[in-house]
Amino acid sequence: MPSVPVIKVLVTHQEAARAKYGRAGWTKIRHAATALIKADRTRGITTRLFALDSTSDAKKVHGQAVIAPTDVAAIKAAIDQISTFWQPAYIVLLGGPDLVATVNLTNPLWTGNPADDPDQFIPSDLPYACDGPLTLSPADYRGPTRVVGRIPDLVGDTDLAAFVDNLSFAAQGKSLLRTSPEPVFTVSAKVWQRSTQLSVAGLPDTSCDVHMSPPDGPMWTAGDMAPAIHFVNCHGAEFDPNWYGQQSPNNWNLPIAIAASGLPGLVPRGAVVASECCYGTSHWPPSAAQGQASVATTYLREGAAGVFGASTVAYGPAASNAYADVICRMFVAEVLNGASLGRAVLVARQQFVQAQSFLDPTDLKTLAQFNLLGDPAAVAFVTPLPAAPALPGSRRVAAPKSIPTPATSPVVLMRRGQLASIGAALARSTFACADLPRRRAGLTVTALAGLLGRALPGRTTIRTFDAETPSKPPPEAQAIVDTAGTSPRAHVAYVARAGTRPPSLVVVREAGAEPEVRVVERK
Amino acid sequence: MTQHVRGVVSLQRVARGSKSEQPAVVLQTSERSWVLRRVGGPPFGVDDELALWAGKTVDVTGYAGSGVFLLTELPTEVTG
Numbered sequence: 183m184p185s186v187p188v189i190k191v192l193v194t195h196q197e198a199a200r201a202k203y204g205r206a207g208w209t210k211i212r213h214a215a216t217a218l219i220k221a222d223r224t225r226g227i228t229t230r231l232f233a234l235d236s237t238s239d240a241k242k243v244h245g246q247a248v249i250a251p252t253d254v255a256a257i258k259a260a261i262d263q264i265s266t267f268w269q270p271a272y273i274v275l276l277g278g279p280d281l282v283a284t285v286n287l288t289n290p291l292w293t294g295n296p297a298d299d300p301d302q303f304i305p306s307d308l309p310y311a312c313d314g315p316l317t318l319s320p321a322d323y324r325g326p327t328r329v330v331g332r333i334p335d336l337v338g339d340t341d342l343a344a345f346v347d348n349l350s351f352a353a354q355g356k357s358l359l360r361t362s363p364e365p366v367f368t369v370s371a372k373v374w375q376r377s378t379q380l381s382v383a384g385l386p387d388t389s390c391d392v393h394m395s396p397p398d399g400p401m402w403t404a405g406d407m408a409p410a411i412h413f414v415n416c417h418g419a420e421f422d423p424n425w426y427g428q429q430s431p432n433n434w435n436l437p438i439a440i441a442a443s444g445l446p447g448l449v450p451r452g453a454v455v456a457s458e459c460c461y462g463t464s465h466w467p468p469s470a471a472q473g474q475a476s477v478a479t480t481y482l483r484e485g486a487a488g489v490f491g492a493s494t495v496a497y498g499p500a501a502s503n504a505y506a507d508v509i510c511r512m513f514v515a516e517v518l519n520g521a522s523l524g525r526a527v528l529v530a531r532q533q534f535v536q537a538q539s540f541l542d543p544t545d546l547k548t549l550a551q552f553n554l555l556g557d558p559a560a561v562a563f564v565t566p567l568p569a570a571p572a573l574p575g576s577r578r579v580a581a582p583k584s585i586p587t588p589a590t591s592p593v594v595l596m597r598r599g600q601l602a603s604i605g606a607a608l609a610r611s612t613f614a615c616a617d618l619p620r621r622r623a624g625l626t627v628t629a630l631a632g633l634l635g636r637a638l639p640g641r642t643t644i645r646t647f648d649a650e651t652p653s654k655p656p657p658e659a660q661a662i663v664d665t666a667g668t669s670p671r672a673h674v675a676y677v678a679r680a681g682t683r684p685p686s687l688v689v690v691r692e693a694g695a696e697p698e699v700r701v702v703e704r705k
Numbered sequence: 706m707t708q709h710v711r712g713v714v715s716l717q718r719v720a721r722g723s724k725s726e727q728p729a730v731v732l733q734t735s736e737r738s739w740v741l742r743r744v745g746g747p748p749f750g751v752d753d754e755l756a757l758w759a760g761k762t763v764d765v766t767g768y769a770g771s772g773v774f775l776l777t778e779l780p781t782e783v784t785g
Contacts, residue, residue, distance in 0.1 A: 296731050296738045297717050300772030338706045419748035420773040426749070434728070434750040461771075467706055470768050470775050472745060494771045 187228040188590045189268050190559055192218070192333075193261060194276035196233035198251035202280055202335075207342045214349035215276070218557075221353040226589035227272070227559060234260050234282070243267040252283045258309055258316040265313075265328060271594050272524050272559045275307060275332040277345070278465050282332070284493070285309045287320045287550050288617045290543035290647065291674070298676050299547075301494040305464065306550040307332055311528065313606065319617050320550040322652075324541060325609025326531045327602040329524035331488065331558030336475060338467025344475070348482050352557035355452060355487055357587040358410050360563040363389040364518060365409040369439050371395055371416045371428040376501040378415040381511045384503075385413075386518055395427020395439035402440075407448045410562060411456070411514060412481075414440065415498075415507070418459030421466050423474040425459045431500075442480040449484035452584070454523065454562045455491070456514045458498060458506040462491025463555050478555055488523040488556025490530075496551065497544050497687065497702045504700055505548045509534045513552075517562050524558020525597070532604050539693045540613035540649040542672035544702070561587050611656050613670045613693075615647035622646075625673040625690060633690060633699050634677070644675045649693075666694035707777055708769050710734050714741065714758040714780070716751060730755040732765065732774055739774035741765070746776075758782070 200208045222229040234248035245263035248256040275282045286303035311330040312323045335345035370378035372394045382390040417426040426436035468475045478489040496506040516526035624646035631638040649670040670693040687702040712734035732741040746752045763780035
């Protein structure tokens with residue numbers, strides 16, 4: 183019986199690449215893509231290069247050619263056609279936003295006042311991982327179904343080698359034999375020590391000594407960075423090539439924890455990075471930082487297989503886990519369990535949605551902002567078969583740590599079918615908050631003060647977001663809504679704290695039971 | 706890649722409750738507000754050089770990001 187091919191599609195915009203790198207540059211990109219296609223063949227993957235602007239390619243999937251690389255509606259439509267006709271197991275956005283634009287989704291936390299949340303939009307690849315037509319509402323992407331990653335080039339920069347190297351690393355990528363326990367290079371801002379410890383404690387069969395910044399970093403040794411998993415819970419800033427620690431909540435003299443300029447020579451080939459840092463995977467031109475590329479793109483340039491991180495400001499509490507902590511932990515857990523990086527992202531997104539009774543505005547921003555840079559088909563770990571007992575007198579031969587990635591089995595397609603079904607079910611059944619709040623808040627400052635157990639300034643602004651499902655909710659959920667007399671809703675406020683301590687983002691979630699209060703400590 | 710915009714500079718606390726909460730210099734334009742930084746300037750806290758422009762209407766040139774407007778040259782005060 184002929185086997186069904188496992189398909190991977192490299193999606194790019196040929197004319198945009200030619201305009202940026204010239205014809206000779208495009209030829210080199212195509213050669214690098216061809217090398218990846220050949221390498222994938224040995225892994226059991228049938229990989230196709232798809233030029234969004236090619237009429238002949240568009241015809242293959244009964245679609246339309248994309249004229250402008252910034253036309254996200256056309257790109258989304260093309261990827262939807264690809265998904266419908268070829269049902270690829272992996273979709274790779276080939277290039278940064280100069281070649282394949284990110285979708286600027288509405289940020290429900292944006293009020294116009296940077297004192298609240300400074301991001302007007304959430305640049306995201308999540309829409310490409312979801313069925314359904316393009317909208318700009320993150321709530322419309324509550325049910326991801328597809329495995330998507332992006333092998334980026336440098337935005338606003340014509341360093342062709344950086345792009346070609348990323349493709350070459352993907353072609354040369356190998357897997358590692360999973361060890362027990364697997365070491366994890368963990369770096370945390372000191373103020374978030376407790377949260378980070380909780381995150382890594384939730385990873386399966388790992389050993390993690392959490393490095394605190396300060397005092398640790400940024401002068402890491404190769405030994406420090408040798409683990410294949412890097413888990414970073416630090417500060418980040420847009421247009422900035424460093425990730426930062428923090429000594430204490432009121433001290434804004436932040437020490438550098440990881441510097442992009444310090445990474446060369448230290449990143450183990452095939453490393454996987456989960457970064458909770460604000461703007462951890464945002465795309466910006468190196469010229470904005472005096473020629474230094476971001477930490478994430480430098481990791482890739484140094485041979486990392488992937489970086490999972492946020493495009494914008496991210497959220498999480500100081501001493502517990504929520505939002506960025508949760509989705510990063512879920513991603514790393516899947517990687518450690520042997521998932522491809524792209525499947526790890528899809529499962530993490532779905533688990534993140536499933537873990538909430540409904541999606542509040544901060545959940546929605548988190549879901550939209552975390553994206554994968556790297557080949558989604560890369561598999562970081564292979565679990566070794568149980569070793570045969572050694573014969574008396576024989577010597578155990580140490581297994582090589584790095585091995586060729588085993589051939590992808592068509593079983594992966596059954597898994598994709600399952601995940602697509604889960605995503606579709608989540609899309610139908612999950613309550614998610616609207617982009618905009620009600621005209622009048624559904625919670626008074628006095629009531630919020632009662633929930634927090636302390637007095638609040640009268641000028642505190644509370645915004646209430648109602649949550650809905652796109653179709654009739656499941657009977658169980660409808661029964662709860664009927665009993666409560668209201669749909670789930672979230673009240674969001676930025677609340678001042680006593681003394682010199684900064685205000686917190688407070689999310690009060692109501693879903694037919696006692697309100698759940700989430701206080702996102704200052705980070 | 707760079708853009709030119711006009712706005713009013715002020716000092717504010719930004720990104721409250723997030724991983725990036727900080728006091729910062731803010732540019733309010735007719736369209737929206739941005740955290741204002743300059744190439745080579747401090748990524749967190751108040752850039753004393755830019756704080757000197759607080760209260761003034763300025764023309765600026767730089768990179769427009771999701772939340773940050775990154776200056777590639779110092780602002781020019783708009784007078785009259």
